[in-house]
Amino acid sequence: MIKGLHHISAFTKSAKTNHYFYTVVLGLRFVKSTVNQENISIRHLFYGDYQGNPGTLLTFFELKRAGRSYNETNYFSTITLKIPKGTLSYWKTRLAHFSIESHVDLENQRLFFKDPDQMELSLIEVDDIILTENATKHSDIPQSNQIIDIFEAELTVKRPDETLSFLKTFLGLTPTNQHSQLKDTQQSALTFVGSNKKSSLSRMGRGSIDHIAYTVSSAKELEELYQKAVHHHIIIEQYIERGYFKSLYVKEPNGLRIEIATETPGFTLDEPIEALGNKLALPIFLENKRAVIEAQLEDFQ
Template sequence: MAELLRGIHHLTAITADAPGNLAFYTGVLGLRLVKKTVNQDDTSAYHLFYADGKASPGSDVTFFDWPVGRERRGMHAISRTALRVGSEASLAWWRDRLIAAKAKTGEIAELAGYVSLDFEDPEGQRLRLVDDKGAGQSHPWDGSPVPTAHQIRGLGPITLSVPDVKPTAAVLTQVLNMKEARTHPLPNGKTSLHVFAMGDGGPAAELHVAVEPHLPIAGQGAGGVHHVAFRTPSVEMLHHWTERLASFKLPSSGEVERYYFRSLYFREPNGILFEIATDGPGFAVDEPLESLGQRLSLPPFLEGRRASIEAGLKPLQ
């Protein structure tokens, strides 16, 4: 039986305002800062990880802090990140909260098969809350300003914008073993959204591909997304995916040790960066679960440079 990806592992986006980003994602969205570290390829930049109370795989929204201008929106990019909540009542609660926080907020509506609420963070990061009807496990955070009943449960469908679905669909189905589950028309009536499911599917394990050839080509920047990662359970299974990409002659990074998980990076045919990441060992490998994110964490190969790295980082609060 072919190995199946388990769903969304994490999504990494870009901020040019780390203190403001921290205030919004913890103070407004109520997520937990589970790892305060640096970009391992650019140690001048914070890499902030927000997740649920147990820092579960599939709940991580992460940010590189780079001094860049705003994203130019368009195709060949990840265009919206969904986060799951447990009920339609939660969506109504969130709409009031986001309006009170002066966030750009839409209306509750059915979108791509889910009752949803679109909104943006202060830098224009396009987000969506979806009602997952309480399916699966959740791990609330006791320190969240958001009541347990309304807390964000994890990542939901991630939406890509492409000019042509065919090359992306070929990689998703033939290489990554996803299934095309359904298609939805987009509001303009001329384009469509294709839903691809991993494993058993559901909102935590879907990739949505919007066909939008009329858009300009996106330019990466603050308020945009860098990459999306998919879950695999172990290093052994990551080896399988490394071999599988090679068998399809898809260029990749090779396996990269990120300390909290092991990763494999590659681009799909429309240029969007994908990652496959292991579920473990997780964020408690170098600090206690109860105190995650309270100090700057560095992987062992960077620990000897701690003083110089800390000196180059700006305060977050």
């Protein structure tokens, strides 16, 4: 049922700095400029491949007063993105060109670095290359070197066995041959669950990941998961129509937020594919508030 990851959402202190890093440095496309539907004063930025496909999407809520984050007990940690085989040295050189420190883990062949909000990222080589129709066009990064999609999301929790059980029994993810690592039905993305026995509480701030979202094909499958959550008394935060997709938000046993989102209708609902991200886009149910929203959001591009 779960086809892979849909998106990962985090907090940024500056939309302008965030936009530069993800579109210029990493070469992702800015696919949607919108707002937090629960708080329309907060800008919501989406980045991904050229078509804004699920599984490629990193999204950020701009919190201008966000303080430092403290990852102590239960939190989402490193996001790993796929790059083509043989391009790790290219990316290390590129990051250095932009004065971004990085280091290579030779054992796992990953390049680790941080974004401007100190969110942990890594790149891993895979036997693949981004499809021509998905390759971004604005960037100086050759198609043969471009980021493909999300490889792995990582959760660090106090009781990992409970989280692993939740991911297997509720979402239907299956173990890989690596300890504490799970895969979806299409094996397009992985989820890793690490252990942390600290007693101090984590504090959300800039660079914190708010939630990770998995993909299902249809609203029918999402409804089945909703009914399953109700039946098993899983904490449900929201079951809601987002316009670009429909979402179910639940809490896993350690309290981290997990979203399940539909694959469709997608970001071309209100913008043609060639114009994605060019304007402030709002779902139909927020159009009547456009004037208010535009008045309170500063231009950042």
